Amino acid sequence: MARLALNKSTLNKEGRKVRAYQKFVPALDLKRKQLLAARATAEQVLQQQQHALLQVEQQVRAELSMLPNFQGRVDQLVSIQSIEIEQVNLVGIRLPELKSLEVVLEPYSCLGTDHWLDHLAKLLQSQVTLQVQQQLIHKRLECLNQGLQKTTQRLNLFDKVLIPQARQNIRKIQIALADAERAGVVRAKIAKRKRIGVSL
Template identity: 45%
Template structure:
């Protein structure tokens, strides 16, 4: 780090630094609050999605107890044909969301499969969509956590390092200049006394 110059020019620069840091800090703190709010929303959305997955899975076994029969072939009954992930910009952080999902059902004869397969296919689609949403919400939350950590580091840099450092430098320079001014006054008084004495 460069040695601090103890002059009026350096004092002026330090005061300007402090003012500019003071201007940036409130906007950083506001962004931090907004990102914390978005992270909380993402956590709540993820918890809600997981709760919904659990309740749908629990209700499947109540509504369709026949799923316990092991000789029924359900492989490929419902598959994801396509899905569309989009990204949105939340306070400078790109986060994904599930725009759409298209399922494909296996073709099966109505006489060859049990009558409840249609209902099962609907429930499977719902569970698969929820599980995809859960994965997307996990990514969204992870990105928001990184953004919160980054903005918190910036807020701390300004509030705990840069601003206090500028204040400390202003104080050091101010004290030095005040001491120099006092010393100058004392020297001039001594010089006047010598002139009057001599």
């Protein structure tokens, strides 16, 4: 770090720095609060989706007890035909948001399969939809956590490092200027006494 010049221009410069830094702190704090609120909302949505997914799984176990005896491949009953994800800007952070999702039932023979397969296919359709939404919320939470971490680091940099350092520099400069002023007054008095003493 460069040596601090103990003069009035540096004092003014440090004062301007403190005022500029203090303008950033409220904006960063507001951004941090908005990110915390968005993260809390996303966590709540994630919990709701996990609960809904658990209900679908319990419904499959309760209503379709014959599923373990099924000879076909259950995972081939539904597929994702299209998924559209858009990026939403929240206080400078790009978050993924599901715009549209189309989960389709794959064609199968109604006559050659069990009657409960239609119900299973609908449940699988809702399960796949919930899983995709859940993955998207996880990604959203990841982005929010990264943004929150970066914002908190910046806030701490201004609030706990730069502003206190600039204030400390201001104190040092003010003390040095006050000392220099006192020394100047003392020198002037000594010089005055010498002049008075020489003239007598």
